[in-house]
Amino acid sequence: MTTEKTTKTSARDKLLKICVTAMFAALICVATMLIQIPSPLNGYVNFGDCFILIAAWVLGPVYGFAAGGIGSGLAGLFTGYVHYVPGTFIIKGLIAVAAALICRAMLKKLGKVVIPAYAVSALAGEMIMVGGYYLYAALLLGKSFAGAAASVPGNLIQGAFGLICGVVIIRIIAKTKVLSKFSTYAVA
Numbered sequence: 001m002t003t004e005k006t007t008k009t010s011a012r013d014k015l016l017k018i019c020v021t022a023m024f025a026a027l028i029c030v031a032t033m034l035i036q037i038p039s040p041l042n043g044y045v046n047f048g049d050c051f052i053l054i055a056a057w058v059l060g061p062v063y064g065f066a067a068g069g070i071g072s073g074l075a076g077l078f079t080g081y082v083h084y085v086p087g088t089f090i091i092k093g094l095i096a097v098a099a100a101l102i103c104r105a106m107l108k109k110l111g112k113v114v115i116p117a118y119a120v121s122a123l124a125g126e127m128i129m130v131g132g133y134y135l136y137a138a139l140l141l142g143k144s145f146a147g148a149a150a151s152v153p154g155n156l157i158q159g160a161f162g163l164i165c166g167v168v169i170i171r172i173i174a175k176t177k178v179l180s181k182f183s184t185y186a187v188a
Contacts, residue, residue: 021063024055028071028092033079039157048072049095049129049162053122054170056096057103058179064096083141091132095125114174118167126159 032048039045052072056064072092076085099121106117133155137148173179 017059017063021055021059021067024051024059024064024067025071025074027051028055028067029074029078032072032075037161039154045158045161047162047165048075048092049126049158050165050169052092052095053099053118053125053162053166054173056099056125057118057121057166057170059096059100060104061097061100064100065093068096069093084136087132087136087140091129091136094128094132098128099125115167115171118170119163122163122166123159126163129159130155 028048028051031051032046035047036044037046048071052064052068055067058064059067069089069092073085073089076082076088081088102121102124103117106120107114110117130152134148134152137143137151138145141148
C-alpha cells in the first residue's frame with residue numbers, strides 16, 4: 001500500500017512539474033515578446049531572462065532548461081529570428097541549468113542566506129547568455145568576432161535586467177508560500 005501511494009505521489013509530482021514547466025515556457029515566451037523596454041544600445045530588454053531564472057530556481061536544472069529553452073526558442077520563432085532559434089534554445093536553457101545548480105550548491109553552504117545564492121547563480125547564467133550569443137553569432141551565423149562583439153553590451157544590459165528582476169520577483173513569490181508545493185531551491 002505504501003509503494004502504491006508513493007508511486008501515485010511521484011506521478012502526481014512529476015505531472016505538476018511538467019504542467020508548471022509548460023506554464024513557465026509560455027510565460028517566458030510572452031514576457032520576451034510582449035514586454036520590451038527600449039535599451040540605450042539600439043535594442044530592447046525584456047522579462048524573458050527574469051522568468052528563466054525563476055523557473056530554474058523553482059523547477060531545477062532539467063525542467064528549468066526545458067522552460068527556458070522552449071519559451072525563448074518559441075519567442076524567437078514567433079518574432080522572425082528563426083536563425084537564432086537553435087542557439088537560443090541551448091543558450092537560454094543553459095542559463096537555467098547554471099542558475100539551478102549554482103543556487104543549489106550555494107544554499108547548501110549558506111542555508112537561509114538566499115539573496116547571494118540567487119544573485120551569484122543568476123550572474124553565472126547571464127554570463128553564459130552573453131558569451132553564448134557572442135560565440136553563436138561569430139561561429140555559427142558567420143559574423144566576424146568583432147561584429148559579434150557589437151551585441152555584447154546590449155546582452156550585458158539584458159542580463160543585468162534579468163538578474164535584478166529575477167531576484168526581486170523570486171523573493172516576493174517565496175514570501176507567498178506557493179513554492180512549498182515544490183522541492184525547490186527558492187526558499188523564503
